Amino acid sequence: MFRVALENIATYEAGKPIELVIREFGIPADSVIKLASNENPYGTSPRVLESIRENIHKAHLYPDDSMYELKEALSHHYGVQADEIIIGAGSDQVIEFCLQAVDHHNACVLMAKTTFAMYEVYAKLAGVEILKTPSDIHRLDEFVRIYQEVSSKKRVSIVFLCVPNNPMGECLSAKEVEAFIEKVDKQTLVVLDGAYQEFAKAKDSDKGLDPAYLIKKYSNVIYLGTFSKAYGLGGMRVGYGIGSKHLIAMLHKVRPPFNITTLSLQAAIIALSDQDFVAQCVKQNFEQMRYYEEFAKDNHLSFIPSYTNFITLTNLSFESTHLCDWLLTQGVILRNLKSYGLNAFRITIGMSSQNERVLELLKQYIQKNK
Ligand SMILES: *Cc1c(COP(=O)(O)O)cnc(C)c1O
Numbered sequence: 001m002f003r004v005a006l007e008n009i010a011t012y013e014a015g016k017p018i019e020l021v022i023r024e025f026g027i028p029a030d031s032v033i034k035l036a037s038n039e040n041p042y043g044t045s046p047r048v049l050e051s052i053r054e055n056i057h058k059a060h061l062y063p064d065d066s067m068y069e070l071k072e073a074l075s076h077h078y079g080v081q082a083d084e085i086i087i088g089a090g091s092d093q094v095i096e097f098c099l100q101a102v103d104h105h106n107a108c109v110l111m112a113k114t115t116f117a118m119y120e121v122y123a124k125l126a127g128v129e130i131l132k133t134p135s136d137i138h139r140l141d142e143f144v145r146i147y148q149e150v151s152s153k154k155r156v157s158i159v160f161l162c163v164p165n166n167p168m169g170e171c172l173s174a175k176e177v178e179a180f181i182e183k184v185d186k187q188t189l190v191v192l193d194g195a196y197q198e199f200a201k202a203k204d205s206d207k208g209l210d211p212a213y214l215i216k217k218y219s220n221v222i223y224l225g226t227f228s229k230a231y232g233l234g235g236m237r238v239g240y241g242i243g244s245k246h247l248i249a250m251l252h253k254v255r256p257p258f259n260i261t262t263l264s265l266q267a268a269i270i271a272l273s274d275q276d277f278v279a280q281c282v283k284q285n286f287e288q289m290r291y292y293e294e295f296a297k298d299n300h301l302s303f304i305p306s307y308t309n310f311i312t313l314t315n316l317s318f319e320s321t322h323l324c325d326w327l328l329t330q331g332v333i334l335r336n337l338k339s340y341g342l343n344a345f346r347i348t349i350g351m352s353s354q355n356e357r358v359l360e361l362l363k364q365y366i367q368k369n370k
Contacts, residue, residue, distance in 0.1 A: 074272065087238065099122040108157070
């Protein structure tokens with residue numbers, strides 16, 4: 001009854017939910033620390049919460065399907081036109097639209113070996129062959145080599161660049177990204193996933209992508225953004241794509257109506273208007289990240305300098321699964337990267353009280369398991 005393609009797709013393993021830790025280890029809800037899904041530990045802007053409360057009586061109404069107000073706000077924020085924007089239920093859904101809309105006949109898609117898992121899931125559903133670069137982090141020389149090798153036999157329908165990359169944390173510069181786009185055929189869609197751009201550009205302006213500039217110059221580029229990370233709206237599911245008018249018109253053909261909720265729409269509009277909140281979160285993120293970097297250095301663990309709201313520790317002298325399972329019994333949820341084939345784990349940078357507790361437990365663990 002079911003498609004053969006599904007046999008090769010593992011059900012996505014999202015960060016373990018808080019409810020599981022409460023149920024299995026009897027830990028009270030308010031002492032569970034979840035730093036596994038790169039959510040914003042500071043929540044969302046108080047103005048957003050107030051606006052959701054004020055609009056709660058609209059829950060029975062479908063949202064404005066043109067999403068006029070949110071598109072206006074985003075078009076102002078980025079300096080693009082409203083018809084160069086598409087809204088998705090998270091940028092996840094925009095990735096899905098891209099895979100559905102592009103012609104994959106005699107084609108393959110190209111991505112880094114260790115990158116956002118949903119590119120692969122949607123590519124498999126689209127039935128398109130997947131090529132990956134050999135390195136865990138983005139190396140554009142590898143992307144170019146594979147792109148050119150394959151181009152003699154097949155088309156490359158989509159290239160995914162995750163800038164910065166989840167789950168490794170590294171970030172290409174805007175210059176590198178553009179030099180790569182220059183080498184790519186106009187018939188290849190280049191997806192620039194900017195889920196953590198708010199963090200990256202604050203740390204180093206050379207990493208900041210300018211969607212308005214890129215989509216004007218390159219009709220085959222789409223920039224993806226989300227409200228789930230820096231804006232703290234993971235639970236509301238709002239993301240967007242920015243691309244040339246024609247590209248966005250094609251994606252709209254595969255978008256189902258009312259694909260985000262009335263309250264999500266409202267929340268995103270207000271969230272975008274509170275840039276002070278975002279700036280404050282980003283600042284604290286990098287201040288807190290330093291404690292993890294120091295911990296890693298002190299304990300001879302490796303990490304790639306991160307341009308995101310998480311840090312990934314590698315080069316472990318222990319099994320990441322053993323550590324993560326033990327932490328669960330202590331009420332701490334981190335992201336084990338075993339499912340990526342790596343002995344590594346990813347920590348979302350939390351609030352200072354959370355980070356202190358996690359660092360204390362990590363030190364305990366390393367002491368015991370020397
Ligand atoms: C979190 C994330 C997304 C999208 O998240 P949504 O909640 O679906 O908007 C996209 N790409 C990367 C790399 C992410 O980490």
